Amino acid sequence: MSSKKTDREKTVIVIVGGGIGGLALLNALSASINPEKHTVVLVDARPAHMHLISSLRLIVSDADDLLKQAVHPYGDHTFRDKFAGNGSFVHGSVTSVKFGDGGKGGQLILDSGEVVDYDLLVLATGSSWPRPLGFPTESKSAIENHIMARRAEFAEAKDILLVGGGSVGIELAGELKDIFPSKPITIIQRERLLLNNTYPDKYRIAIQKQIEARGVTVLTNDAIPASDASDVSASQVPKDGFVTEQGKKLKPDLVVPTWGNRPNTSYLPTDLLSSTGHVKILPTFQLPAHSNVFAFGDIIEWKEQKGAAKAAFFHTPKVAKNIMAYLNLAESVTTSSVDLMASNKSAKYSGSMEMIMITNGKARGLAYFDILWGIILGRWFVTLLKAKTLMIGRIPSQTGYTPN
Template identity: 70%
Template sequence: MSLYKKLDNEKFTIVIVGGGAGGLSLLNKLSTTINPDKQSVILIDARPTLMHLPSTLRLVASDTDDLTKKTLHPYGDYTFRNKLAGKGMFIHASVKEIKFGNVEKSGQVILNNGEALAYDILVLATGSTWPRPIAFPTESTNAIVEHIQARRAEFAAATDILLVGGGSVGIELSGELRDAFPSKPITIIHRDIHLLNAAYPDKFRIAIQKQLEDRGITVLTGDAITASDASDVSTSQVPQDGFITEQGKTLKPDLVVPTWGTRPNTSYLPSDFLSSSGHVKILPTFQLPSHPNVFAFGDIIDWNEQKSAAKAAYFHAPKVAKNILLYLNLREKEGRSASIDLLASKQSAKYNGTIEMMVVTNGKASGMGYFAILWGIIVGGWISSLLKSKNLMVSGISGLTGYTPV
């Protein structure tokens, strides 16, 4: 018998896979709306503690603001609040496979420890896989802390740092490193002709580059080194003669850090559920087309928009929560085995996307933001610092997790 059998066979079991900003926002929404006498909720995450993405790059760059203590919030009983207080379950495990039921029938989540967990409703919010500086271990909080300490030591020991990839990770890490090491040579190399990507206007991308260069960070755009060179992050693996870029420049860093883009964390799903980029195909109600009792949202969905924790938490999660409640109500009304079409319901919450917005930090005191409203609004360092850079929204973590650091 599985250790993780259904909490109560008479209840509908809702399983949420992924305890990031999106998954926790959904859990908090459900905690005020579901009926705990009729539904049970289980949260699964590969790590034992929340990794608050906005603060991770400052976390690995230095010990500024004691972020290890402030941002590593372990999951626990306090994660389940309101109607779910004392009635939810957290499981520290990763998902190896999902055995989907037929259409709307219950299925099973197969965990990496071999256990099988039955579900009536499944929600996938597994986010992205990140480049090595913030590719945190999963086995324990101690392992995460060791990873943080190792990255800090690596950056401190380096005399010349090359960041490979000029998206938001490369930009923000360069700013944190400049705060920590005011005179250390730092270079970003980026294959595109401007930083970030074409989802944002050139004016914004060029302004960010100038802001970095004004802080003494070298930015090389329209150039690259090989992926195999970029994957070597140990100082002992960097060639003594350095690298020759595709544009013929010679770079001689003693630390090379991959900061390229993310990939959707969907390796546990069959390929026919995914787009060519590995994203989950969904309906506007966030349901999987072939399995109406399975929802997916956040970074993993196949939707033409830039991925962000803010979108998952503030624009996806509320609609998913509404649709789950509607699904439950219709199933109760029509019968446990009834076929439910949320797309046909005028009450369902359908997602049509949202405006593109981004605030990119450049250390604690600077950064730049873009909001695709009106003519496209760009904000500079002072406003960016107020919105994000100064405190990285750390004060809001407890609202997500229910945990207060001692």
């Protein structure tokens, strides 16, 4: 195996995952890091940053030329401020981690066999999604081919069944209705209402009424057999359709899995994970057994709903502060063990309010904020903040890349 060469005169910070959280952390650190002492390596399974907020609209049609705007290749432009000329990108999937003892550095093993050394490691590998959002990793052209294939499936389908009534299923239904207003679309949801019981019934009922008003059929407290809901292509849908657990007959010609995400943590040993595959962390976002390893975003075991806003706005500032505290303390202690939990320099996470903003195409949606008595904001608010543009204009400031 070859080893990724880094400047071993400097502390090597490796961030695994270039999603919204990973890039937010990279940019936060780039303003305060000492480039004479520290360097950074960004590792991602894909060669380009995927703007997942716009991905459902992206896979439905070529509206707004999102293919050009939502896929940003990594490169020198990714590293700015004090990381400019002091950072590098590695394209590859992590297959395992060799942890150092007592807070010492370790190594990442990539699927190519390449080895990346680290002194401080940050895990921000996010979620794995079913087929519509399961973008390839090998190349930008493979990502583009996947997008074009999904668009073709949706355009050719005459009756679409979405299996899963969470935010992905709802938002995909809204995007489909924008482009194909007369096409039959059904969401089937195992729970009694859309979404889950983190959110109050009044919000769940309101979002269901809004999506049904567009002609989407919603079946709750119902399901199709797991084997039928598997990740199948349009050509594999049974000719005679399905009979649901409640006895309803459905005859879609395209079945789309839209159930929830899973933490992307298969590269870690099971003793570091919860029963759901999430990474066990301290309130400082450190792994309990490895003080020089941090984890945040969708992959952590914490009693809260996962989402990009939490990773970027609630996790990242604390992770960045704790990394700087760790680096400063590591220079002042005589042992390799740095106890951030006992340090008054650390920022401890106690959770954040629950919030969700669900779009229903370009001009509809509902938001919920768990403050006061629980606030629901309607289509004007969601359209202004998210639905109309899907925040696409903010991506260059995160990635450093400007599409031609």
